[in-house]
Each structure stands twice: as C-alpha cells, then as structure tokens.
Amino acid sequence: MKGKGRRWNLAGQMPLVSLIVLCVATALLTNRFLSPFNVTNILVQSSIMAVIAMGMTFVIVGGGFDLSVGSTAALSGCIASMVMLEAGIAAGVAAGIIAGAAVGLANGLVIAFLNVNPFITTLGTMVLVRGVVFLITGGAPVSGEAGLPSEFVAFGSDRFLGIHYLVWIPAVLLAVLSFVMHATPYGRRIYATGGAREAAYLSGVPVRKVIASTYVWCGALAGVAGVMLAARLQSGQPTAGEFYELTAIAAVVLGGASLQGGEGTLYKSVIGVFIMIVLGNALNLLNVDSYWQRVAVGAVIIAAAAAERLRSRGSR
Amino acid sequence: MTHPAASAEGVSKRFGATLALHRVDFAVAFGEIHAVVGENGAGKSTLIRVLGGVHRPDLGVIRVNGEERHFASPREAIAAGIVTIPQELRLVPALSVAENIALGDLPARRFGPLAVIDRARMREQAQAVLAELDFAPDPWAPVASLSVAERQLVAIAKALHRRCRIFILDEPTAALEKREIARLFSVIARMKRQGTAIIYISHRLEEVVAIADRCTVLRDGRVAAVAARGAFSVNDLVGAMTGRAEQQALFAPLPSGEPLLEARLDGVTDVRVRAREFVGLAGLLGSGADRIIRRLFGAAREPTMVEVRSKKHRLASPHDAIAAGIGMVPGERSLGLIMNQSVRDNILLPNLDMLSRMGYLDRAAGDRIVAELMELLDIRPRQPHLKASVLSGGNQQKVILAKWLARRVAVLLLDDPTQGIDVAAKAQIHALIADLVGRGAAAMIYSSDLAELARLCDRVLAVRQGHITATLDRSGGIDEPKLRNAIGG
Numbered sequence: 001m002k003g004k005g006r007r008w009n010l011a012g013q014m015p016l017v018s019l020i021v022l023c024v025a026t027a028l029l030t031n032r033f034l035s036p037f038n039v040t041n042i043l044v045q046s047s048i049m050a051v052i053a054m055g056m057t058f059v060i061v062g063g064g065f066d067l068s069v070g071s072t073a074a075l076s077g078c079i080a081s082m083v084m085l086e087a088g089i090a091a092g093v094a095a096g097i098i099a100g101a102a103v104g105l106a107n108g109l110v111i112a113f114l115n116v117n118p119f120i121t122t123l124g125t126m127v128l129v130r131g132v133v134f135l136i137t138g139g140a141p142v143s144g145e146a147g148l149p150s151e152f153v154a155f156g157s158d159r160f161l162g163i164h165y166l167v168w169i170p171a172v173l174l175a176v177l178s179f180v181m182h183a184t185p186y187g188r189r190i191y192a193t194g195g196a197r198e199a200a201y202l203s204g205v206p207v208r209k210v211i212a213s214t215y216v217w218c219g220a221l222a223g224v225a226g227v228m229l230a231a232r233l234q235s236g237q238p239t240a241g242e243f244y245e246l247t248a249i250a251a252v253v254l255g256g257a258s259l260q261g262g263e264g265t266l267y268k269s270v271i272g273v274f275i276m277i278v279l280g281n282a283l284n285l286l287n288v289d290s291y292w293q294r295v296a297v298g299a300v301i302i303a304a305a306a307a308e309r310l311r312s313r314g315s316r
Numbered sequence: 317m318t319h320p321a322a323s324a325e326g327v328s329k330r331f332g333a334t335l336a337l338h339r340v341d342f343a344v345a346f347g348e349i350h351a352v353v354g355e356n357g358a359g360k361s362t363l364i365r366v367l368g369g370v371h372r373p374d375l376g377v378i379r380v381n382g383e384e385r386h387f388a389s390p391r392e393a394i395a396a397g398i399v400t401i402p403q404e405l406r407l408v409p410a411l412s413v414a415e416n417i418a419l420g421d422l423p424a425r426r427f428g429p430l431a432v433i434d435r436a437r438m439r440e441q442a443q444a445v446l447a448e449l450d451f452a453p454d455p456w457a458p459v460a461s462l463s464v465a466e467r468q469l470v471a472i473a474k475a476l477h478r479r480c481r482i483f484i485l486d487e488p489t490a491a492l493e494k495r496e497i498a499r500l501f502s503v504i505a506r507m508k509r510q511g512t513a514i515i516y517i518s519h520r521l522e523e524v525v526a527i528a529d530r531c532t533v534l535r536d537g538r539v540a541a542v543a544a545r546g547a548f549s550v551n552d553l554v555g556a557m558t559g560r561a562e563q564q565a566l567f568a569p570l571p572s573g574e575p576l577l578e579a580r581l582d583g584v585t586d587v588r589v590r591a592r593e594f595v596g597l598a599g600l601l602g603s604g605a606d607r608i609i610r611r612l613f614g615a616a617r618e619p620t621m622v623e624v625r626s627k628k629h630r631l632a633s634p635h636d637a638i639a640a641g642i643g644m645v646p647g648e649r650s651l652g653l654i655m656n657q658s659v660r661d662n663i664l665l666p667n668l669d670m671l672s673r674m675g676y677l678d679r680a681a682g683d684r685i686v687a688e689l690m691e692l693l694d695i696r697p698r699q700p701h702l703k704a705s706v707l708s709g710g711n712q713q714k715v716i717l718a719k720w721l722a723r724r725v726a727v728l729l730l731d732d733p734t735q736g737i738d739v740a741a742k743a744q745i746h747a748l749i750a751d752l753v754g755r756g757a758a759a760m761i762y763s764s765d766l767a768e769l770a771r772l773c774d775r776v777l778a779v780r781q782g783h784i785t786a787t788l789d790r791s792g793g794i795d796e797p798k799l800r801n802a803i804g805g
Contacts, residue, residue, distance in 0.1 A: 183676045185668035192665050195654035202615060202646055203666040203719065204638035262656050 015255050015271040018304070022275060026282040033285055043167045046277045048073075048225045048232070049247055050170040050270045053255075054177055055104075055221030056248040057269040059118075061181070062214035063194035063261025067122040068107060069222040070244035071129035074237065076100040076226030078133055081142040081236030089152050096230070097223040103129055104219020108212030126245065133238045142236035156231030166228055170270065173221070178266050190214060195262025250301045251276050256308065275300075319382030321346045321513035322367060322398055322482045327376035329362050336362040338537045339376070344513045346481065349504065351516045351524040354534035355557050355738040356708035357696075360517055363534065364484045367515070368400040369393030380482070399480040401471050401488060409460035414442035416459050417474045445477045446470075448510070449503050464601075465496035469503065483507070484515045489523060490736050493601060493764075494800070501527060519738050521550045533557055558740050576758045577642070577727045579622040581611055585784050587777070589727060589758040594750070596773035597762040598803050604782030605762045606647060609729045612760070613637045613644040624726055638666055643720030645713070647731035647762075652716035653704040660686045660700035663718045670723070689718040693748060710741025717748055728752060730761040734768065746772060766799045778802035 026033045052069050059066045076096035084092025107125055111118045147153065155165050181187035192200040193210045201207045230236050255272030257264025279300060283293045323343035329336045337359045344350040354360045365371045367378060369387030377384050380396045387393045407416045418438045424431040442455045451469045459467055468488060475483065489497045504514060504527065518524055524531055531548055533541040533556040541556040573591030580586050589595050599605030611620045614631030622629050629640040646652045653662050664671065664682050671678045686700045693714040704715060713733060720728055728749065734742045753759050763769050769776050776794055778786040786802045788794045
C-alpha cells in the first residue's frame with residue numbers, strides 16, 4: 001500500500017462524503033427513506049441517468065460538452081420500439097444503440113474536424129434530433145397495437161439476483177468503462193487531450209479522433225439509456241428524456257469533473273447521479289413543495305461547483 | 317533617516333511541506349537596481365510574489381517606505397507603488413497603446429449622467445509617460461501589433477502612469493533580442509536616474525553583473541549571499557547559487573555517423589542530421605527557424621516528407637513523426653506537458669503504445685520506466701504522482717526530455733529548451749542531450765541564445781526568412797559574433 005493510497009484522500013472523496021451525509025440526514029428525518037421499496041425506486045431511477053452520465057463523463061473529460069443526450073435517448077427509444085415491432089427485440093435494441101452512436105458520431109465529426117464549438121453543435125443536434133423524433137413518430141408514443149414484445153417489457157421491471165436488470169446495466173457498464181478509461185492507452189489519451197489539447201497533439205495523441213470518439217461513446221450510451229427507458233415506459237416516447245442533458249452534466253460536475261476537461265472519474269459521476277436522485281427523493285419524502293424542490297436542486301448544483309472551486313484554489 | 321523603498325524583514329513562507337522562504341531579509345532603495353538570483357526552487361518567485369501581494373508571508377513583515385504593509389492582493393501592492401512586470405504581460409492585445417496605459421483610470425468628460433472618454437487627454441497622458449521611457453509608438457496602434465519588447469515598455473509605462481515607483485522586473489529579457497535588451501537596459505538606467513527602485517530577477521547572470529547595483533543570492537529559501545556592484549562576478553554568483561564552483565560543461569566533438577534524418581523542405585531547403593551530431597538552428601525571432609523544427613515534427617499545416625535512417629516517412633502529424641523515431645521538446649513548457657496531470661502520466665503519454673499488452677496498459681512496466689528516468693534525469697521531487705504544474709521550470713523540462721528518452725528516439729528536436737531555466741538545470745539538460753547524442757542519436761536545437769548554440773553544436777544552420785542561408789561548423793569555428801553575423805542580427 002505504500003504510496004498507492006495517495007489517490008484516496010478525503011478531499012478527493014467529497015462527492016461520496018456528500019452522498020453519505022445526504023443519505024444519513026434523510027434517513028434520520030424520515031423512516032420511509034430506507035424502506036426496500038424506496039431504495040429500489042432510487043436505484044431504478046438512477047440507473048438510466050447513470051448510463052447517460054457515464055457517456056457525458058467521456059465527453060467532459062475529453063474537454064467537450066454534449067447537450068443532445070436527452071433528444072438522442074428519445075430517438076433511440078423510439079427507433080428501438082419501431083424496429084422491435086417489425087424485426088424482433090435484438091434488432092430493435094441494436095438499432096436503438098446504433099442510432100445513438102450515429103448522432104454521437106455526427107456531433108464528434110463536426111466538433112473535432114470542423115472545429116465548431118461543442119456547445120453550439122450539440123445545442124443544434126439537441127433541437128434537430130428532437131425534430132426527427134417527432135417526424136418519425138408523428139408525435140405519438142410507439143408501442144404498436146399489441147404493445148412492445150412482452151420479454152422486452154418484462155426486462156424493464158424484472159430482477160436478477162433480487163436486483164432490477166435496469167440496475168445491472170449501469171453496474172456492468174461502470175466496471176467495463178472504468179477499465180477502458182484508466183487501464184487502456186485510449187483512456188489515458190482522452191485525459192491528455194482534455195487536459196491540454198495542443199500538448200497532447202505534440203505528444204503524438206491523435207486528438208481529433210480521440211475527441212470524436214468521446215461523442216460516439218456519449219451517443220451510444222444515450223442510446224442504451226433510451227432503450228432502457230423504452231422498456232420501463234413500455235413504449236417509445238417522443239417526449240422522453242427532456243432535460244436529461246442538464247441533469248447529466250450537473251451530476252458529472254457534482255462528481256468532481258472539470259468542465260475545462262482532463263479531470264473526472266466515471267464512478268464519481270455515478271455518485272453525482274445518486275446525489276441528484278436522492279436529493280429529489282428526499283425532498284419528495286419530506287413533502288417539500290415541488291416548486292421549492294427546483295429552487296433547492298439548482299442551489300445545490302451551484303453550491304457544489306463553488307465549493308469545488310474554493311477547494312482547488314486552496315490547494316494550489 | 318531614509319527608509320528603503322521596499323523591504324522584507326525576516327520573511328518566511330511555507331507551502332505544504334516545502335519551506336519556500338526562511339527568514340529572508342531583502343531591501344531595495346529608490347534609485348537602486350537590486351538583482352535577485354537563485355536556482356529554480358530557491359525562492360525567487362515566492363519572494364517577488366510576497367512583495368507583489370500575491371502571497372502573504374507566514375512570518376516577517378513587508379515595509380514600503382518604512383511603513384508596515386499587509387497586501388491582500390496584487391492590486392493593493394500596486395496601490396502602494398509596487399508593481400511586478402511579469403514575463404506574461406497583462407495587456408489587452410485588442411486595445412490601443414493609450415487605452416492600455418489608461419485602463420483602470422480612464423480620463424472622462426461628464427455630460428450630466430453620461431461619461432465620455434476624453435481621448436485627447438488619454439493620448440497626452442500616454443505620450444507623456446512613454447516619453448519618460450524615450451519610446452514613441454503610435455498611441456492608437458493596437459498592442460497586438462507591437463513586438464514583445466515594445467509591449468514590455470507599454471506595460472512599464474502603464475505602471476508609471478499609476479505612479480508605481482518600485483518595479484519588480486521578472487525575467488524581462490527572456491523573450492528579447494540583443495538589440496531590444498540594450499534598449500530595455502537604457503530604459504532601466506533612465507528609470508533608476510529618476511529615482512525608481514528596481515528589483516531585477518534574471519537567470520542571465522551576465523546581465524545581472526552588468527546592470528545590478530546590488531545582488532541577493534537565494535539558495536533553498538535562504539539568503540546565501542548579498543554583494544554590492546564590483547564585488548561579484550558570474551562565477552561568484554553561480555558558486556553562491558549552487559553552493560559549489562561551476563564546472564563548465566565542454567563537449568568534445570564526436571565523430572558523426574550515418575545520416576539519421578534527411579528532409580527537403582519547400583523543395584529547396586535541405587536538412588541533414590547524422591548520428592552523434594548536434595545541429596543548431598540560429599535565427600532571429602520570425603526567421604522561421606522554429607518553424608523548421610515544427611515541420612520536421614509533422615506539426616505544421618502541410619505534411620512533410622522525411623527520411624529517417626534512410627526510410628521514407630510522410631509526416632502528417634506528430635503521431636507519424638513519433639512513430640518514425642523523432643521526438644520534440646517544444647518552446648513553451650505548457651506545450652510539452654499536460655500541466656494538471658502527473659509526472660508519470662506525462663512521461664508515459666507518447667509511449668503508451670509500448671506499454672500496451674493486448675489493449676491494456678502494463679502498469680508495472682510503466683512504473684519501472686518512470687522510476688528509472690526520474691532517477692537518471694534527477695527529477696525532483698522524486699514523486700511520480702505529483703502534478704507536473706507544481707514542479708520548477710528546470711524539472712518540468714526534464715520531464716519533457718524523459719518522455720523522449722523513454723522511447724530512445726533517433727532524432728530529438730528542441731525548440732529553445734533552456735529558455736527561462738537556471739544555470740544548474742541548464743547545464744544538466746545540456747549534459748543529458750549530449751549524452752543522448754553520444755549514444756548514437758542526433759539532436760537538432762533551435763535557440764535564441766547564440767552563446768548556447770556556439771558552445772553546444774557541431775554545426776549551426778543560419779536561418780533567414782524560412783531558408784537556411786549559411787552553415788557554420790566546428791572545423792571553421794563557431795562563435796557568437798559569427799552567428800550573429802550569419803543571421804543578420
């Protein structure tokens with residue numbers, strides 16, 4: 001352990017500490033918080049957002065930004081449902097994820113190779129993709145006359161080893177993608193590119209390809225989330241996923257990632273998601289007025305970001 | 317009794333485990349040029365930051381005109397009359413000379429509730445203060461159109477306009493040409509005659525000997541020596557800074573071997589570098605010498621065709637150049653390092669391909685390489701997980717070298733690698749490059765310091781307007797005047 005424990009200092013674990021404090025406080029205030037029903041509810045609610053936040057972490061670590069994930073999730077859910085009704089579950093799921101990856105690729109190419117600002121590019125795709133969703137669905141939910149295939153719908157509510165399939169997906173993805181980010185050359189190149197693009201370029205990192213690839217990950221993972229959402233809602237909903245991009249970005253920042261790029265960790269982003277979801281859940285359980293909930297959540301995001309700034313200034 | 321213009325008395329400052337300053341006494345009088353020298357990490361920067369209001373001392377006091385002061389920010393220091401003219405000048409490039417000088421205190425005429433900038437007065441004020449420096453640019457020219465040296469004068473003028481009378485000049489000559497340095501020195505001499513107190517920080521010890529009335533040498537955060545003009549020489553300073561007498565590094569010319577790198581740039585400029593050869597590029601700022609380095613590294617806009625070890629390569633990006641066996645140390649350290657990442661990650665970044673075992677990184681092998689190189693290059697502190705940004709300039713430059721030593725590159729390109737680095741680190745870096753070259757590699761170095769080129773290189777190519785116009789080699793003798801003549805300086 002000598003020297004290896006360096007990464008595990010308390011300052012680096014602020015997100016986890018905040019989450020624990022939040023959970024303990026809520027549990028003390030209401031006994032409904034730790035009920036099996038509520039815990040399951042939190043896990044399932046967090047699962048879809050966690051998948052999106054992981055994709056967002058790739059983009060933000062690479063020095064970018066993606067506003068289009070909510071629209072992409074809706075597109076993937078609708079396309080998956082439409083294809084599924086014609087060609088079966090596997091084809092539907094594949095089509096949904098591929099659609100997401102395609103949106104990501106388009107974002108990535110425009111941003112990395114045409115040097116268009118990521119904010120503007122993905123703001124554009126956010127609106128454009130939402131339009132496409134309404135065009136292909138005619139604005140109505142996609143579920144066919146007899147509904148989506150029953151195995152697919154069951155996937156949205158069934159459990160494996162007592163835990164929802166929907167929760168297994170982010171758990172497995174987190175393990176695999178953490179390996180990609182930390183133990184492969186590709187992952188280290190994402191951090192280098194986000195940390196200082198020009199310096200990474202001069203060290204032989206193909207920065208454009210790396211940047212484009214982060215958007216493909218983000219799009220594909222938004223696609224996975226869209227398919228999960230369709231299973232849960234038992235239909236492809238054209239209005240699904242609105243404001244997901246903002247929640248995901250907030251979660252990633254709460255997880256300690258820097259919007260300047262080069263910093264951020266997948267599991268901490270997932271903790272950020274839990275903070276967002278648990279906070280909402282706690283406010284619900286405590287019967288806080290829903291208008292006040294918004295005020296509180298917004299204030300927490302700003303306070304967390306400000307605390308992070310103060311901390312990094314202090315250690316400089 | 318007259319007080320010193322500014323003084324630090326018994327100042328200590330600690331950052332985490334590092335004691336950056338330990339009971340340092342320092343004073344500068346009006347009309348005096350007081351130089352501060354020391355190796356990287358000796359405490360120079362901390363001392364000037366304490367005086368300039370960036371850091372607060374843990375112990376000790378700062379006095380201005382004999383009065384005790386506690387600065388909470390550089391703004392307060394400026395208000396008290398102490399200004400730091402940093403290497404990176406804080407001017408707004410898009411605004412004019414006059415606007416930059418007046419910024420923060422714009423002369424205005426009032427029309428009821430409306431304030432309108434009084435351009436005529438702004439111009440007069442700017443011209444008056446610029447005249448003190450014997451400098452007369454077009455007051456409406458945007459600062460972006462001025463040379464580095466001229467911007468520096470504008471920054472000084474701006475401080476004079478704010479009635480600052482105590483100047484901290486931090487490496488003011490680092491980016492200047494010889495002629496511009498002479499001009500800056502005459503400006504400094506003039507300011508001194510007008511009673512300004514000047515704290516002068518430089519790695520160029522010859523300058524310090526030439527210009528300073530007094531010199532304070534810092535070592536390990538303590539004052540190692542203070543001497544008045546005439547009582548110190550360059551060698552004395554080096555001795556006091558390092559705690560030992562300087563060993564002049566002299567490199568015996570080695571027999572050169574087979575050509576390692578050959579290229580024809582723009583169809584006319586032939587570049588050829590052989591094994592065990594140390595080739596210099598000399599040129600004035602804007603001559604394109606640094607661009608030749610970038611092109612040979614594939615970092616220019618258009619691809620470059622080169623032969624490395626007689627094998628043809630098309631370099632469309634640094635990635636291609638690295639694969640062909642070429643490494644580059646860029647001119648700015650911020651381009652050589654990912655500052656917010658660890659020393660380890662930085663050293664391994666161009667070498668990830670070598671550590672990849674079926675797609676994942678061999679951590680143990682990476683740790684081994686990093687440990688070896690940190691030992692070999694004496695990178696301090698010996699902590700691979702420290703962020704690159706916290707290292708001193710000399711150690712950062714060693715980390716950049718380590719990136720390429722890990723690969724054993726055939727050709728190392730260097731773009732002004734020792735700019736702003738202290739003598740000891742400079743000598744170490746020269747020795748490392750010489751060692752690499754001695755073991756069969758080749759190095760090509762661009763430097764703004766002609767003396768450095770004359771001392772190190774077997775052959776120097778003089779560059780004007782992007783083309784090599786003359787070649788000087790060891791057999792014909794290389795010295796500074798010859799080089800200056802060849803580059804038209």
